[in-house]
Amino acid sequence: MSEITKLTLVELTKKIKSKELSALETANAYVSRIKKSKKLNTFVTETLDQAIASAKNIDDKNLKSGVLAGAPIAVKDLFCTKNVQTTASSKILKNFIPPYESTVTSKLWDSGAILLGKLNCDEFAMGSSNETSAYGNVINPYQKNGEHLVPGGSSGGCSSAVSANLTSSTVGTDTGGSIRQPASFTGIVGLKPTYGRCSRWGIIAFASSLDQAGPMTKDVSDSALMLDVISGYDEKDSTSANIEKGDFLNSLNKNIKGLKVGIPKEYIVDNMPKEIQTLWDKGIEWMKESGAIIKNISLPNTKYALPTYYIIAPAEASSNLARYDGVKYGFRAPGKDLIEMYENTRAEGFGNEVKRRIMIGTYVLSSGYYDAYYLKAQQVRRLIKNDFDLAFKEVDTILTPTAPSSAFKIGDKTNDPISMYLNDVFTVPVNLAGLPAISIPAGFDEFGLPLGLQLIGKSFDEQTILNSAYALEEKISLKSKVIDWWM
């Protein structure tokens, strides 16, 4: 049974189509594994019975035409799912049941995938360790000397679930690194597509100009397949790009001979563990061996990316989260009048990190501070984008580490928001520039914890980074070191 859950999405769907495997035995394999994996706390909501019923239906009616037919998939609890509780891992949306389905997830179900449940994440996707969830922290299937580690964030339930074989693949969202950093922490592949590649309709918003849904999978081919399914123009999202859909899996190609790879000197940061630098150097060697041409480049405004991000993202969030006011849906704490009801509801309904960001966002948008913070940040954002535009005149892709460290212990950084924010130092510039980037598992540190490398691409050129990642993946040929210690 457990062999089924180790299959990649591409392998699994092939076997189901050829009837080598039934949808039901596949679903059963995942369901039984999920039931035995409660310790990891990856799920906020499970829909296991419905999953079994859906699988039976697929077998009975031989509904095998969709590319994901019979693939059991759990999704981040930020995607609204029709008639299934959607909380954004917040108390304020506890028991909220959307009467509609997000565009991205409806594409999954339309392709024949089966919903397993909703995966834990940082509250409203605000966090880098999954510790801000109102439903408890998620545990990384990798351990350090037997100690529990964070799975990264905000898509920590996603990364942990893929790494622990609790879902065949998943979709997360990435606002400042929320797909790539947890992918790096758990030894899986995470792809943040170009802003506008996938519809944001039906995804609970954190920072609208940065949020983007993307695949989190066991390998690069699976990410290509998932992107094929979930991408595409959506007239319900004004910021989605009306461009031709790619054919990512079919176009996947290991040949990167002559590909120009940029190495940005600004990504060498203080206190970066030596093994990360070593891994990066190895990555450069592997690329060279595959025939790529390495070029040193400069992205001079990189150092401003983090402060810029921590102005723009909270600013948008402070406005996006205003709708959670206890009036219409979700949690309400009564008060003697409207104002007191607002205060009680939001004080009790939101966790500390969310409140911190709402306050930062409210502050930077206030009259008298707007020009100095928000407006300035928008200008710097443009400069960061210009840096990439200039660099991409010289190179086809940019190679960097995904995160400045491996997974850390639960509670290690919860009292130091700045050190927590520093986790996003390599991922945030990509969101500010709206570019695609992929993190692939590239090695282990001295404790056997996974480390990722990031490939950044040109706007709407996911194919090039998928191909580069595909080539690297073969070179690295890493095997998962997850032992089922929790079972």
Next chain:
Amino acid sequence: MDKKFDYFLEGKTGKWEVVIGLEVHAQITSNAKLFSSSSTKFGSNPNSQVSFVDAAMPGMLPVINKYCVEQAVKTGLGLKATINNFSKFDRKNYFYADLPQGYQISQFKFPIVGEGEIVLDMPYGTKIAGIERLHLEQDAGKSIHDQDPSSSFVDLNRSGIALMEIVGKPDLRSPDEVAQYVKKLRSIMRYLNTCDGNMDEGSLRADVNVSVRKVGSSDLGTRCEIKNVNSIKFMQQAIEYEAKRQIEIIEEGGIINQQTRLFDTKKIETRSMRSKEDAHDYRYFPDPDLLPLVLEQSFVDKIKNSLPELPDEKKIRLMNDFDLSSYDASIVVSDQDISQYYEEVAKDSDYKLAANWMIVELFGVLNKEGKEIKDSPVSAKNLSKLINLIKDNTISGKIAKIVFEEMVKNNEDPEKIVNEKGMRQQSDPEELKKIIDNILKNNQDKVEQYKAGKDKLFGFFVGEAMKNTQGKGNPKLINEILKEQLK
């Protein structure tokens, strides 16, 4: 012009001038809302026209309604304003129970329409009132506080309806100018079919900015804004009250605090809502869910080329082509219903007579009965017939007034009235000559006196002729025959 502008308020220290500027909120005539496809029908059951977007459900996104953009451009062109090919939507953030998103989508820095003007016909000549800008925004819902002793209710049917905020320059100087301004603006929008101007249903309402200054001064005083006034009469009353209040304060040595006030329609007074110090900080910032609104020039040109004839142009045409006086023409074009009625009467009768009869006789009746032209007791067709009866000498103007009185009672066909009551004009020259010869024969003495120079007796002969024809003799013919016979 014999009349001069004379609206100055007498204070203890001299004469004061009132400076007024309006911010008009006009509901766009459109079947769907600004960012959703919900219906905009007035008077439907509460919360029956609310989409997921209007209710600000999690993950919902706004999509601009192109028709509303067209309507705003059309209105801008009707106000001879600059159309901005680049405009942006901003979020205006504040909490209120009937504002589901926690922000209103509006246009702050880059409105869709720039400077324009409105021509006002005042008794002392025409006056140009400047328009500062016109921008698109969403309406909020409605809070209902009087249905339950302990709860308030919210109706979101209005939530998201498209409004145009039309910001006027502080160019108005009297309540009459304000009335003219609003009427003219409403008339233009009705001609364009961009706003029905129905103030009872809240389709048109205004914030009124009032300040005062000594006659001769060119400085602007500190203004107070009277919020949400929904009738022209209330605007006039509010201005008069507010101006007097400000003058009193200044004359007693006080200063005006910039503040927002509301108008109490029962007590006919304005009251402070909030002062500048506790004004909302709306934290405007560009809405990241919407792209900038970029208009192709061809889109604007197409609208420009399809504009109907507007009141100002129509007025000039009526004056030039049909020799109407400026006064008559401006009354006829002032309202689209009036103008339509007029065109219908005039096209089959006589432009000049039609204007006279409408303005003097018909408006007299409408005023007396408190009716609008669309409820006129006399149909355009019948008035047209009446005018033709005068034109072809079937009846005299004097008789026509009697016929008109009959028509008002039951909108009867004037021809029928004339025939049934035997009011047809005696216009047979032979018959009239016989009657006149008879009169002259019977009044030989007076004929002698007339011929000896007593010209006044001519009236006596006319009177006798009318008496002998029961008032139906054609006065023009009688005059001619008498002159001939008395030579």
